[in-house]
Amino acid sequence: MKAIELTDQDDPRSLALVETDTPQLQDGEVLVKVHAAGVNRGDLLQARGHYPPPPGASEIIGLECAGIIEDPGTTGREKGEEVACLLAGGGYGEYVAVPEGQLMPIPEGYSLTEAAAVVEVACTVWSNLGMLAGLREGQTVLIHGGAGGIGTFAIQLCKQLGATVAVTAGSAEKLETCRELGADILINYKEQDFSEELTGRCDIILDIMGAKYLKQNLRSLAEDGQLIIIGLQGGVKTEINLGALLPRRLTVRGTTLRARSLEGKAEVVRSTVENVWPLLADGRVRHHIHATFPLSEAAAAHELLDSGEVTGKLVLEA
Amino acid sequence: MKAIELTDQDDPRSLALVETDTPQLQDGEVLVKVHAAGVNRGDLLQARGHYPPPPGASEIIGLECAGIIEDPGTTGREKGEEVACLLAGGGYGEYVAVPEGQLMPIPEGYSLTEAAAVVEVACTVWSNLGMLAGLREGQTVLIHGGAGGIGTFAIQLCKQLGATVAVTAGSAEKLETCRELGADILINYKEQDFSEELTGRCDIILDIMGAKYLKQNLRSLAEDGQLIIIGLQGGVKTEINLGALLPRRLTVRGTTLRARSLEGKAEVVRSTVENVWPLLADGRVRHHIHATFPLSEAAAAHELLDSGEVTGKLVLEA
Known part of the structure; x- marks a missing residue:
């Protein structure tokens, strides 16, 4: 089969379509012919050698896709069934082997391309804000990078759950997009320290910056507030003042979906389909596709995502 | 009435019994004649000026007591009723005003002195390990300072909940006490780096050291592990590597009981009486009193606790 690989291991821009082996099915996996694969920041890290796949997972890049079951293996699935897939790797190939627990139905009314655009963001946002943080009506949520893939989805989902939504973004245009999606408090991080505006106000913060924002994030949390770190774009090491945690009973968590066990991923997938898919079906939460590329142009897609100009x-489409 | 106060604000050893005003009852409070008051590390900090009472609380030291209702105020309680009390302050006095939600029955078979020895440890351990961390059978819990007031109680409670219990302490004698209380893994922190023994094994850590242990605590956590910091005896500021949190989905929390709202304290008290009092009544969990002092000798009690020689x-008894 064909798949995207680095032709030069030291050059993350050397992604190209090459001939490689079709995946062998393990027990409980189905073989999916990929129609479309979403691009994630983790894919950029993997191309740079910083985010290796977990043991046993495909070496091929790609954390989500949608396509058609080509071989149901030992599962009771049907050949020809359309599915969306949460992947530990392998989305950037012609075929991918997927554990049955990571298969999702295509949301009602969605094309395969649209489905591939929502798997990772839906599972990430729901598993963190819904399952882990227990977001409730009336709470205030801060979403960093509000105009990104995670952000555009999280704003809508939080509004549907009855939260007040604050966002940061780096331009007036991006903030306008956030506003249109329902965000209530808009902060341009290039012009303003978000923690001055939000001191003690946030029940939950969904963070992608890590070290760079830690102090400001803690300052922004309300009593019993939770900081959930899902990305480390602003570095990993920094000073923490633990004395800030105790009086307000603050929580700092870090999570990543990819490292979860098969059982853990299956639980996230089940809960996401149950709680989020109905919101997609009737349009209360919408996908937000900035652009599509042919799979062969994965390098260009990575370059665009890396530019920070993506909303x-x-x-990628096969 | 008489109460313990600093006769020299700059000298934490100047605690002495002096004449002061009897507390005025607010709506929903009862006046309790104190028979016995537990000594806590927070009391030592307050005597040093480092742990001021929350707004509206008594300026008098003392976070727990047991005694007899002298004036039920606007509540429906009976004068003469024996009660144990979780306090935001005021335990080191002849009388203390207590919000009704912070009154607990005397555990079956307990004297007032014994009751005064379990209020804070029971509420602290249960609110953190039971209510917050959701400790489950089969999990592994690390308790730092296993021979202290919190530690001796936490070991027994965790064993009753079906956990494997690891402890740290600073002497063979203290570790022997921990073993007798049920601890499974004994670590002398003066001789051994606990994180080498426990790398990746702990589901929950109850920590009193803060900054000094942060790195080792994170190293000791298993997947989905939770570090709960309730004391900062090893300092407040240190470096954190947030990259350690994400792959194992670690949680770092800080909590303190004293800063909770009236509603929050009442909820903790209710749940503690419901879940822990039955274990005290039938002796499955026992109080562990190292020594009693007359209230007038509070300074000597503080000195002893500060020495680190208390198990x-x-x-303090009136």
């Missing part, structure tokens, strides 16, 4: 998601 | 609790 929403990029999707 | 279990110190109690």
Whole structure:
């Protein structure tokens, strides 16, 4: 089969379509013919050698896709069934082997390309804000990078759950997009320290910056507030003042979906389909595709995502 | 009435019994004649000026007591009723005003002195390990300072909940006490780096050291592990590597009981009486009193607790 690989291991821009082996099915996996694969920041890290796949996972890049079951293996699935897939790797190939627990139905009314654009963001946002943080009506949520793939989805989902939504973004245009999606408090991080505006006000913060924002994030949390770190774009090491945690009973968590066990991923997938898919079906939460590229142009898609000029998601199509 | 106060604000050893005003009742409070008051590390900090009472609370030291209702105020309680009390302050006095939600029955078979020795440790351990961390059978819990007031109680409670219990302490004698209380893994922190023994094994850590242990605590956590910091005896500021949190989905929390709202304290008290009092009544969990002192000798009690030579609790008696 064909798949995207680095032709030069030291050059993350050397992604190209090459001939490689079709995946062998393990027990409980189905073989999916990929129609579309979402592009994630983790994919950029993997191309740079910083985010190796977990043991046993495909070496091929790609954390989500949608396509058609080509071989149901030992599962009771049907050949020809359309599915969306949460992947530990392998989305950037012609075929991918997927554990049955990571298969999702295509949201009602969605094309395969649209489905590939929502798998990772839906599972990430729901598993963190819904399952882990227990977001409730009336709470205030801060979403960093509000105009990105995660952000555009999280704003809508939080509004549907009855939260007040604050966002940061780096331009007036991006903030306008956030506003249109429902965000209530808009902060341009290039012009303003978000923690001055939000001191003690946030029940939950969904963070992608890590070290760079830690102090400001803690300052922004309300009593019993939770900081959930899902990305480390602003570095990993910094000073923490633990004395800030105790009086307000603050929580700092770090999570990543990819490292979860098969059982853990299956649980996230089940809960996401149950709680989020109905919101997609009737349009209360919408996908937000910035652009699509042919799979062969994965390098260009990575370059665009890396530029910071993307609003929403990029999707590769077979 | 008489109460313990600093006769020299700059000298934490100047605690002495002086004449002061009897507390005025607010709506929903009862006046309790104190029979016995537990000594806590927070009391030592307050005597040093480092742990001021929350707004509206008594300026008098003392976070727990047991005694007899002298004036039920606007509540429906009976004068003469024996009660144990979780306090935001005021335990080191002849009388203390207590919000009704912070009154607990005397555990079956307990004297007032024994009751005063379990209020804070029971509420602290249960609110953190039971209510917050959701400790489950089969999990592994690390308790730092296993021979202290919190530690001696936490070991027994965790064993009753079906956990494997690891402890740290600073002497063979203290570790032997921990073993007798049920601890499974004994670590002398003066001789051994606990994180080498426990790398990746702990589901929950109850920490009193803060900055000094942060790195080792994170190293000791298993997947989905939770570090709960309730004391900062090893300092407040240190470096954190947030990259350690994400792959194992680690949680770092800080909590303190004293800063909770009235509603929050009442909820903790209710849940503690419901879940822990039955274990005290039938002796499955026992109080552990190291020594009692007359209230007038509070300074000597503080000095002893500060020495690190205490196993279990110190109690002051009227």
